[in-house]
Amino acid sequence: MWFTKEIQDVLKEYDSNEATGLSSQEVKLRLEKYGENKLKSKPKKSFFQLFLSQLKDMLIYVLLGAAAITLFIGEYVDAVIILLVVILNAVIGVVQEYKAEKAVEALQKLSNPKALVKRDGQTLEIQALELVPGDIVILDAGRFVPADLRLIDSANLQIEESALTGESVPSEKSASEIYPNLKTPLGDQSNMAFMSTIATYGRGEGIVVATGMNTEIGKIAQILDEDNNELTPLQVRLEELGKTLGYIAIGICILIFAIALIQKRDLFEMFLTAISLAVAAIPEGLPAIVAIVLAIGVTRMSKINAIVKKLPAVETLGSVNIICSDKTGTLTQNKMKVMKYYTLDNLNEVDDNNEINNPDSIKLVQGMILSSDATYENNEGTGDPTEIALVQLGDHYGIIKSKLNETYPRVGEKPFDSDRKLMSTLVKSNDKFLVYTKGALDSLLKISTHVIKDGKSIPLTENYKSEFIKTSEELSNKALRILALAYKEVETEISSDEMENDLTLIGIVGMMDPPRLEVKSSIETAKKAGITPIMITGDHKTTAFAIAKELGIADDISQAIMGTEIDEYTDEEFSKLINKIKVFARVSPEHKVKIVKAFKSQGNIVSMTGDGVNDAPSLKTADIGVAMGITGTDVSKGASDMILTDDNFTTIVHAIEEGRNIYNNIKKSVVFLLSCNLGEVVTILLSILFFWPVPLLPTQILWINLITDTLPAISLGMDPGDKDVMNKKPRNPKESFFAHGAGPRAIMGGILIGLLTLGAFFYGLYEHGYTLGSRNIPEDVLTYARTMAFVVLAASQLFYSLAMRNPTKSIFQIGIFSNLYLIGAIIIGFILQFSVISIPFLANAFKVHNISIQDWGLVILFALIPLMINEIVKIFLRKREARI
Structure with missing residues (x-):
């Protein structure tokens, strides 16, 4: 074992030079031999496995059961349509999940640890996964140990090895030590440094003796098989919402089936209707849509120099009302x-x-x-x-x-x-x-x-x-x-x-260190957004206050406090004082933790920046830990929720703005989906309760649900966002998902869509001399009326998506064409709907046929009513906001 050997023996065995390291040519050969320096992740699911995972849903099982029954009784067209809808839903789910995984993978690559090595006689910083046995690695305080190393030089080097040994106290290292006993425990091998541990003090050099799965941490990884795909708090809430809606939908379905028995309707038709209604009522696409919107959001954030490591951070960003920022490099240019x-x-x-x-x-x-x-x-x-x-x-x-x-x-x-x-x-x-x-x-x-x-x-x-x-x-x-x-x-x-x-x-x-030119305006933006910027620095009080005053963070020297003064207060006393302080000078890392805890105790949602090894505790304690990408140590990056690739305070403000918009976009998608699903439920439930003909067939409901659950909902999730989002106060993390009128909007939209669909159905019957209460309605008349209802339901939902872009601003204020994805989704939706009723093969399959130009005009008018009413309501909401 390497800890038993002399330094020169190890260098000789790996044919490596202590002064110059390996040559580039030798590195290529060894990389081919040993492979990349990374731990093997769980095998990725194939497309087929992803496809099968999309089918693991109780409602999908019910649909497949319905398809089997329709095949059994000879309704082949209905069976094929049901199966196509199931398959298409699964394919869309696979594509969404694949895109989300790819986006997260790309972000993980951006935040990969790096290593300082000697190669070709030069000192280079490279990706840790490019290390090979024989490389000479340089360690200093704050760096992760990128592979297993036999130390060849050390100066007061200490390494925190709790990941391997469980000991919280850093281990002192000495390159000159040798341990002849092969059974020497890892914790006692002071001449070794192990992958995934952290250098906390001093400096050192070591030769790589093991990489990837051959390292000590790699051996542990072979034993463990962890699944770290955690749902974000938002996804958990939406999953709970889906379950609640599921129980409600099942209750409605049982009610419909019971009423159908009393009314002596066709039980098989009611069975399919009840099943399709259950699928329509439950927004089963929500988890996938939330995942892809979050993934798109964090990818977008990476383009503005903010790498989000953990998806829950995106949600938390929208609630941040305190930004605790280091002065040097973040508020200033870091060019002393x-x-x-x-x-x-x-x-x-x-x-x-x-x-x-x-x-x-x-x-x-x-x-x-x-x-x-x-x-x-x-x-x-x-x-x-x-x-x-x-x-x-x-x-x-x-x-x-x-x-x-x-x-x-x-x-x-x-x-x-x-x-x-x-x-x-x-x-x-x-x-x-x-x-x-x-x-x-x-x-x-x-x-x-x-x-x-x-x-x-x-x-x-x-x-x-x-x-x-x-x-x-x-x-x-x-x-x-x-x-x-x-x-x-x-x-x-x-x-x-x-x-x-x-x-x-x-x-x-x-x-x-002069202030960054753009920081002053970012601080003004933060203040308008209800966010309080806080400066934390190791500088003297007067120095810190001078910069803080210039930037607009503090107005008076009384708003600044020294670290020594903090020590004089108890935690309770400090918590009462904390909201009056804007500048913390001459603070230690321990003070940072106390500052964060004090702010949090007053109900604040705190973002904290840091770059050093000792900043890790405060980054962990904060609601959002923000590490510096340029000056930050691997330790601080590991402890953070977000990494700034430009070390700029302005990027934090931009990230908060993006986080608010991402949350709002998810909210838009959810409210939109619930409105559409409620509209379908209202249409079917009222027709059953009043013993009217059912205006929509099961296959038609499934088709509409498929259109509105995918493209428009995802397009809303990709909305550019509200330019005025930073003129509002931070969101309370405890507030209901349906706060600020989102619930009433969903209900109003759903009821309007449902009633207008019934109205279109009634008009289709009325054109041919029948009413909703008529008996023995000819099949062709019923088909025509259902076509009218079918088109109105789809078109009204597509148009209504425009109203969902902003709760108070009109579509003209935000720009009709400012979200081209949504316009494209609406156009595609109409093309698909038109194809279904005009192409004979599809029309026969869905039991619809083409309608007259006059009726098309009426259908469009009906479909626009929910959008127009919503726009009128917004006028009153804007007037109320102006008065407030």
Whole structure:
């Protein structure tokens, strides 16, 4: 086993070079040999399996039973039509499910973890699935371990391995250790790093020794067979609604059958009518439509730089009323620039003058560069924006990092820690060593005993401390971020524990990360939408407030609070205070969790952004955890519900707008389907109750249900959305699906469609001298009247879909042609309906025949009435809204 072997033996066995890694050619060969570095997912269902899964429904079983009975009694045409409807429904379901799966797969690919590797002598970031055994992988804090690694180098490396060992405390790693005992437990193998664990501290390098299913996590995956396809809360509610409607429909069917027995009607005809009515009453297409609308929605969101990892997040987005956002990179450009620098009694501004003569200032710039891990070449930087700014400062003054590193090579370091707020490096200077420590000024003042002045080290008195603090505050008041630097000279190489004491303070730099140009307008949009933007930052209070005021987040310094002040409050006291605060400065990751919980305790729906390892708890605690796609660690991305590929606050606001519209589109589809189904129920139920001829045959109901359950409903789900959706308050997550008049709209639409269908049927009889109460109506007259009802029912539902696009705006306000999918669905619906009554073969099958031009005009007029009445009602609703 790899943990029993020396580093050089492992490198030799995999024919890999520690410095240069594998060659591209070798990677291709090994990829063919070992395959992609991924765990095997459950085998995908074939089209046939998907098709069969669509048939697993009680109502489908009933329909198939009805088809069998019609075949038995010789009604072959009816049997064929019923079977065709069942098959077509299943095919549509398969297509919808396939599209939804493909959309989700595409999004999962976008959020795949990445790995930092050495190849061809270069350091590259690649997709983790491209790793092969023998690759040299670089680990740093915040990265997922992408495969099983034998560590070949480590510097204070700690890895959280609870996914494998169950231990919540991170394990300390040491590449130099060797364990000869083959039975050494995983948790004790400190020279190994395992796939799907998380580096939480320090740095390291390792050689890939196992990928995919050959990893330790892969062995567990072989044992487990999990199904993670969870229904969203909305889908659960709609499934419950479907069951309720199902019970109601079955009750109605039993009632119809009982009445038919009393009225001595044709029992077989009533049996088929009852079955078709049950299918019509239950919107069995809802789950599929919701799934595809959600999938289309999240695909659309990915195009605006928001990758939604979990479908329930789409629903929750519409209810968000608090956006807690990091300042750096999200509200600002994440392109730090040093504006001023200060050494004792010497404040300078960075301008076009590229000369720097003061020896203290030169030492400050050099020290800042030597303690930076960033690079800046050809006007492009890599690394942390703050550190890039420091290297860029040196570049501005002709102090080049690469040359400086050659003169003062780094030999040790103590990584940055959010509790210490410091990082230190040890560099070699001729026969001596220099320690450079950079970080927060208050932290450095505690561990510094001297200060540089005119090139000499003098005691750091209280007066000098006050000078630094005063200058720091002045710069902070101008929204500049302060970074301090201290150093000490030592004779021999020292450990990291000895670095941060007895330091000599050199100076501070003030840098600014300018606000993103588009953020201010996005904050205004959020406020209009009833959303409160909150700034959370590690910067000083005055710095944070200056940016917050400029962006319109806060108006007064009293709306800002420090992390140390948060600690003074109990959870209950903090919860009462929370709604008054807009800026949280100098906060730790632990404070973020407390902030989220406090906001949630006041009934708010909270979105929280984060990018670091320690942000994972607050991202998990928030209703919507938002990770940064560019600067975010794999840990933060793993803990989040949504990833911003551009790290931009504006994208969050756009995502909320999209989330609101997606929810509204689903609501439109549902209300529309329920209106149509209610119209069919009203038509049949009233005709049975009053002992009138049944205006629609079972096959006709199934046909209409098929048309209205698919194209128009899906097209409504693809509606561009309401441009004014962000002028409304967030949706209460507890509100009924039928709130704000959706229930009455569905009932009104259903009753109108049902009554007009009966009216068309009556008119068809009346044209030939018969009424609804007539007995012994000739079959051709009955066929003509049913054709009128058949066309009116289908046409009125197709037209009524236009009214569903907005609850208050008219179709002219939103634009008749602004949803071309819906217009296309209506046109296709009419073509299909016209084909059924005009093509002899189909007309005979559905027991209809063509109608006169005059009757076509009447049918269109009847079909437009529900739409027109709905538009009239909207006029009164708009007037009421204007008064409010």
